[in-house]
Each structure stands twice: as C-alpha cells, then as structure tokens.
Amino acid sequence: MNKGKVLVGMSGGVDSTVAAILLQKEGYEVEGVYMKLHHKPGYHEENYEKAQQVGRYLGIQVHFYDLSEAFNNDVYEYFVESYKEGLTPNPCVICNRTIKFGKMVEFADSIGAKYVATGHYLKCDGQYIYAAEDLNKDQSYFLCEVKKEVLPRLLFPLGSWLKDDVKALAAKIEVLKDFATQKESTEICFVENSYDEILAKHMEIDIPGETVDSEGNVVGTHKGYMHYTIGKRRGFFVNGAHDPHFVLAIEPEKNQIVVGTKEKLEVNAFEVKQINLFEALTAFDCEVKVRYRTKAVPCHVKIEGESASIILKEPVFGLAKGQIAAFYDGDRLLGGGVIC
Helix, strand or coil, X not given: CCCCEEEEECXXXXXXXXXXXXXXXXXXXXXXXXXXXXXXXXXXXXXXXXXXXXXXHHCCXXXXXXXXXXXXXXXXXXXHHHHHCCCCCCHHHHHHHHHHHHHHHHHHHHCCCCEEECCCCEXXXXXXXXXXXXXXXXXXXXXXXXXXXXXXHEECCXXXXXXXXXXXXXXXXXXXXXXXXXXXXXXXXCCCCCHHHHHCCCCCCCCCEEEEXXXXXXXXXXXXXXXXXXXXXXXXXXXXXXXXXXXXXXXXXXXXXXXXXXHHHEEEEEEEEEEEECCCCCEEEEEEECCCCCCCEXXXXXXXXXXXXXXXXXXXXXXXXXXXXXXXXXCEEEEEEXXX
C-alpha cells in the first residue's frame, strides 16, 4: 500500500540512509534530497555521491538542492554575529527551523511530497515532538523552534531505534556496510575544529582585554572576549587566585570578561525571547533544558507576548545568553526560546 510521497533529507550518513530504507519498507514513495548548506571544500562531492549510492540501491531519485545562500544568511551570519555580540548561539536549532524544516518543506511542496523525513533521533505524532528511545542520541532539543504548522508532515523513523541497531542494519547490506563504520558528522556542520577558527575569518579575535570581577574590579587579563563562553574556566589570567574562576559574563563593548567562583554561576531565574510553543500556553509548570547536554530541571514558565519568565525550582550553572531553552513535559517537547 502506498502511504504517500515522502521527501527524505539525505546527508550521505548512516542515519538518513537507514531512515530512507525504513520508510520505503513501510510503503512510502520515497524521494531524497541532498542539501548543500556551506562551501567546505570536497565535503559535498563526497557526501552527495554517498547519497546517490543510496538512491541507486533503493531505486529512488535523490535531488541536489543548493541552499548555501539561505544557510549563509539565516544560520552562518547569525552564528558569527552572535559571538560578536558576546552571545553563545545554537546554529543547529535555527537551521532546523529555517532550512531543514523550512526550505526543505517548501521543496517537498514543489515535488508533491506530503511528508518530510530526516534521520534525527526523536519522535513526532503530528502534534508534538517527543524524545527518542535512545536518550544518548536524542535530538528533540534541536527542534524546539520548528514551526508547529509543519509537525503534521514530519516523519522520524529512527525515533524508536537505538544507534547500534541502526549501524547493524546498515552493516548487513553489502553496498552500504561502509556507512555503518564511517565517522560521525560533527554537530555544527561548518565547524571543522573549533568555533573561533570560523570567527577569525571574519574579524580580529586576538585582542587582549581586561578580566574583571562581578564588582567591576580589574583582576587580570584575557586574550580576546570571543574566545570565551559562559562557564569556561581556562584561557584567562586572574591575579592571585587560589580557587578556580569561571566566566560569568561577557562584555563585548569593553572587550572584558567577568569572572568568579563556581557558586556565582548559579542561576535561579532567567528570561527567554522568541518563544515557540506547540500549543497555546501562558503559565505552566514543566522541565527546561538550558543546553543540549544538560539534564532538564523543573521550572515555572510565564509567557508574555513573545517572551517568558522562567523560575527554576532547582538552580542551573553556566546559563548563557543566546543559547536555547527547551521546555519538556516528561519526554514531550513543548517548545522553546532563546535565553536573554
């Protein structure tokens, strides 16, 4: 039985490959799309060929979609400008909203595909997004800003799979067994080694400045504010410090970083802007993740317009402006926003 046409985002990796295989087995009419997002030399030639290899194996068409201009405008520039402003951005969240589940959905419309699918590890029932079975690979956090209007069209066949089982399936298929052992892609696709290498292409980042305490007293020096994120404890100098010091805040206009001991990183309340929710809520209790690899903590959220006040029921450490707060009710993702 034909369940309808689905457009699968295919990166040339094992996850999107297995996603396409599973959907075809389930009875969907599958077409693939390889999205060119950046200009890393040699990157796309190799990975598009892998995606085409999968296409030949499945007997499906794999489109090549050059989204590099849109990606540059919506994601890359946002990444660079955020660090310039002393913020800590999450480009993957913005990419998912504007590119993968924005432009890709538009492309699905152009070929008459009812559904859009990727190899993300998460679940979706058409109304909500849920954490994956494999909590070590769960990527629901990165979709908290996706527009709720597209949720009914999204399919995530790996939501109930463990990563090891995905690799094992690929290893059993002769023409795809190399996919099971290839190196995992990095979280930020255009960052080769470290984010400051990217920033150095656009501006001078090695401008020494003052390290100050929370009262504004100069206590040392640093090598340039763009080298630091909230919570970092190395790479700067503090005169006569006996206890470890951490970055508490970044002052880009002054080229200063504010440092202090770990207890000063503790936060019990904060504000969030650019709120995106999958249902109409105004005041509610839930759990919030303030970074991808942190545990969700209980909180109370009060929405006012496109911003919100978050009161934490237990403290978090190292809260960074520009990062993403994702709201959960158990394993159900409610939405999220940008920490401000």
